[in-house]
Amino acid sequence: MMSPAPSPSPSPSSATVEGPVIALDDVVAVLGQFPALAGASLTVERGEIVLLRGPNGAGKTTLLRLCAGLLPVERGTATILGFDLSTQRExxxxxxxxxxxQNGLYLDLSVRENVNFWGRTVGASTDEIHAAMVRMGVAERLADIPCRKLSAGQKRRTSLACLVARRAQVWLLDEPHAGLDAAGRDELDATLAQAAASGATILVASHELERAGNLATRSVEVVAGQITALEGEK
Structure with missing residues (x-):
């Protein structure tokens, strides 16, 4: 059983947001010549956990990357934390x-070095970085092992520890339970619930509908690059 750690919380340098944290209206995003998002609209408030459902190729990953500021908006309007994705992606x-x-780790660096790198980018303290490692179960025997020597599940735990250490206001997760054992999945769910309770906003794309659905405050369907609310959802 993992040792308890403080709840993850948004960075003290968090952007001040009035209104929705995520606001997309008729957004089109193009990959190559293909409109991966084709008029997508979505509004998400602070503290929500929204499950993105839909088949492979529907646009879920594109939606997450767009919200991360990694893809341009070809048409429509999109703001994240009040920033206009057309002009303020950076x-x-x-x-x-x-x-x-992909886990986004520097494979030649140790677990500790990876988590420290990402935590320091937002000014996290040594204690906060260690707490993130404890939370995801990589603070002890794995801490000084190069990430290239880790199993798939250990790499996933390390990536999640990096995410916790970053104290992001918006968490964008694509199949986050992949590669984790049962204990790791439970710890991830608890971490996401506590992050949302602390004010983070979370989008999670997952095919594990029962587990992710129990965690989410609501679900939306992504099909052919468009987003629709599921029956009974707001």
Whole structure:
């Protein structure tokens, strides 16, 4: 059983937001010549956990990358934390944490060095960085092992520790439970719930609908680059 750690919370340098944290209206995003988002609209308030459902290729990953400021808006309007994604994408990036299919680790660095690097980018203290490692179970025997020597599950835990240490206001997660054992999945769920309770806003794309659905405050469907609310959802 993992040792308790303080709840993750947004950075003290958080952007001040009035209105929705995420506001997309008729957004089009193009990959190559293909409109991966084709008139997508979505509003998400502070503290929500929104599950993105839909088949592979529907646009879920594109939506997460757009919200992270990594893709341009071709048409429509989109703001994250009040920043306009058409003109201020670089200002969004320090305030969001994206965990995609790739873990985003420096494989020649140790677990501790990776988490320390990402934590220091937002001014996290040594105690906060250590707490993030404790929370995801990588603070002891794994701490000084190069990430290239880790198993898939250990790499996923390390990436999640980096995300916790970053104290992002917006968490963007693409199949975050992948590679984790049962204990790791439970710890991740508890971490996300506590982050949302502390004011973080979370989008999670997942095919594990029962687990992610129980965690989410609501679900939306992403199909053919468009977003629709599921029946019974707001």
């Amino acid at each position: 200002l969004v990036r320090p305030h969001v944490g994206l965990l995609g299919h």
